[in-house]
Amino acid sequence: MTSSYSAFAPIYDELMNDIPYDAYVELLDLASAGVFGKKVLDIGCGTGLLSAMLAKKGAKVTGVDLSADMLEVAAHRAQSLSLDIEFIEQPMQQLDVGDTFDAAVISIDSLNYVIRQADVEETFRRIYSALNKGGVLLFDVHSLFKMDEIFLEGPFIFDNQRITYVWQTAPGDELHSIYSELAFFVKQEDGSYRRFNEVHMQRSFAVPEYVQMLEEAGFQIERIFADWEDEAPDEESERIFFQARK
Template identity: 65%
Template sequence: MNQSYSQFASVYDELMTDIPYEAYVDILDGAAAGIEGKRILDIGCGTGLLSVKLAKRGADVTGIDLSTDMLAVARERATSLSLPIQFVQQPMQELEGFSGFDVAVIAIDSLNYVLDRADVLATFKHVHKALSVGGSLVFDVHSLFKIDEIFMEGPFTFDNNRIAYIWETDEGDVPHSVYSELAFFVREESGLYRRFDEIHTQRTFEVNSYVELLREAGFSIERIFADWEDEAPHEESERIFFQVRK
């Protein structure tokens, strides 16, 4: 992420309105046999949208994110709702100081920002250490098809009359990665537009590679499914979900 991430944090929620966070809560509820009263580690929590929904369902939530600006928004959101969520700034591949959690989640392709295979393994190992025996990890990643095919169909545009962007994509420097340059235009009260720019790089791996890394970290695989449905991934699936257990 670049230095304008504080500006990105201010528009992030508006750009994520199509994400079915309630469906994610239901997935976690099923994985944990009920999340009420459970300790949940929300890794890559961003502005706390999922953390808040989990806390509203009675979970004891701790949110982790690399961005202090995102966490500032998350803290403000939780405070405004009187929800006792703890937020901590850490990179997921260096996660430390956590133990005894019932569930960990890395939602909405946050793991795809970890570009090195060794760092993905380190993330899984740290999460494994943070969970209690029998605890679950649920995460999703972009499929190879989405990274290699769909993202390469750019540029993409968006305009909702307050926020507009032009999103240009190119192949990244490593296999199955995408390099994105986004120019945002945010309408101010004066009617003028403020521009800021973002650079993002994401990478994904084959499903079998994730399975190998998860098993090396000590997890057992419970199910792998795609696109919010309880169905096995196919060659044109876009979002792959993993549910694993310590």
């Protein structure tokens, strides 16, 4: 993954406006028996959109992300909405927040950016330590079907008249991983276009592997479902959700 999101961060929300973050709030609200008054850890929080939505519901939110540029956008969002959200810059596999929480969430395949299995395992261990007894972890990942087949159907082209990108994909070095190169063209006020490039790496694991990693960290699996629906994953599911309890 690129080391800086300085160009990407300002347009991130526009590219993600079809993501049903409100559904994520509802899922976490249900898993936590209500988020009002609960301490919630938003891991891989990006520009803080989900953090802000949870804070508006009365949660006490701490957002964590490895990108200072993303967190700058998140902090501005929280300030503009008069929301008291703490943001911490650190990779999730190095999570060290100095507090305990009632719930943790890793939304919109953020965990897939952790490539090494040992780092995924460490992420789960650190989240487990950061949760109060009975605390819940909710996250989603790309399915192996999406990683191994759908992503490799590229290149993909996006154009909304202001932002255009060309997304080229190739198998990564690790099993069930994807290497992506994206060329962005962003229209400026004078009508010209500014170009910048992004390189991303993502990796996923089979559902039984995630279950084993979670259980080895101490979690109890409560629910596994797919594609925003209350249904078990099948061979063509694209997004797999896990709900686990300490």
